Each structure stands twice: as C-alpha cells, then as structure tokens.
Amino acid sequence: MTVKKIFWEDPYLKEHIATVTSIDENGITLDETIVYAFSGGQASDSGTMNDYQIIEAKKVEKEIYYRLDTEQDLKVGDTVNLVVDWEKRYKIMRLHFAAEIILELMTQHFHNPKKIGANITSDKARVDFEWEGNISAAFPLLEEKSEEIIKADVPITSAFSDEEKETRYWQIDGFAKVPCGGTHIKRTGEVGGIRLKRGKGLGKNKERIEIYLTE
Secondary structure, rough: OEEEEEHHHHOOOEEEEEEEEEEEEEEEOOOEEOOOOEEEOOOOOOEEEOEEEEEEEEEEEEEOOOOOOOOOOOOOOEEEEEOOOOHHHHHHHHHHHHHHHHHHHHHHHHOOOOEEEEEEOOEEEEEEEEEEEEEEEHHHHHHHEEEEEHHHEEEEEEEEEEEEOOOOEEOOOOOEEOOOOOOOOEHHHHHOOEEEEOOOOOOOOOOEEEEOOOO
C-alpha cells in the first residue's frame, strides 16, 4: 500500500492525523499525507510531524519518505499529527499556477517553444525554454494575457486522468487542459499580481522567465 496523497484531494488542508506504516533507512512512510514531496519542479512542503521538523520529503515512485530533524521514538502503527507550513505552501501554489499560465500562453502564442526546465519555490517560479533572442520581447503579451486570466478569477479543475497511475491534470474551460501533478489553487484570482523577469546565464538559444508575486 502506498501513501494516500491528501494534498491532491484538499491542498488547503493545513493539519492532518496519519499513521506510520514503515520506518527504515529511507525514512518514515505514512498511510496518508498532506506534506507534498518535490516533484515536477515543485519544491517540497515544509512542516512538522508530531512537532518534529520535516527536513526532507522524498518521492520514490508512488511512495513518499520523510526525514525528521532529530532522533525520534516513533513506531509502526503510531499516529502522528502533520502540520504544513501554510504560508510557504500557499506561495508555492500561487507561483506554480502563475508559471502554468505563462507556460500555456507561451505554447499558444509563440509556437510552442520547447520547455527545457522549470522550478517553483516559495520565492519565485522559473520556466526555461529553447529560444532565439531575448525572451523579454514576449513579456508585454504574456503580462496582458495573464492579467486577463487572473482578474477573470475563473475556476481551476484539478483531477486524475488515471488514478491508478497517479497521473493528474489541471483545466480551465476555454483556455487549456494540461497534465500536472502539483498542488493547485481553486481559482485564478488567487494568483494575485505577478512580475516577470528575464533570467540570465543559461547559454546560447536558452532563455528563462522568472515569475514573482507582487502582492
């Protein structure tokens, strides 16, 4: 049995009781969890397990292993209280979806440039592309269109495309349906204001868009 990922069912849940299912050199596994592990470029959550700081959340296939900041006396079958660092989680969710909007706008308006990298933290998001020239030339359109989508405050559907394989997608009616296994906000308006910046130092024909929250 692999962990039930409550963060997909309710990414706004800040606290949850779970049961320890294994403890070994890889870490601690649980029957259920609200603590997201690094995947697809999205940073891991921070949080606590019975007041122990979680210092690593590692995804291995469908399982998630947690490491704590100090020695602990947990045993298989023990119940634990999980608490997510909500401020960090919510910033990541907002920046993640800002990046999703920018990526989809690049696909729709700039001939689907090849994405070569992405990373989302609580400080900023970035998306890297194969691109000739200065990508900031695309910013006026990206800023205009993304602002329209955000201000429209439309609902975002997030669901399984294949529950057994744990593959998921997000969808905005009339805009896009995109495979993604991250944690998502419910409405575009939650993103708030964003600012785009051109990243530097990637090399020839490689460009980076950095995304920051402004509110």
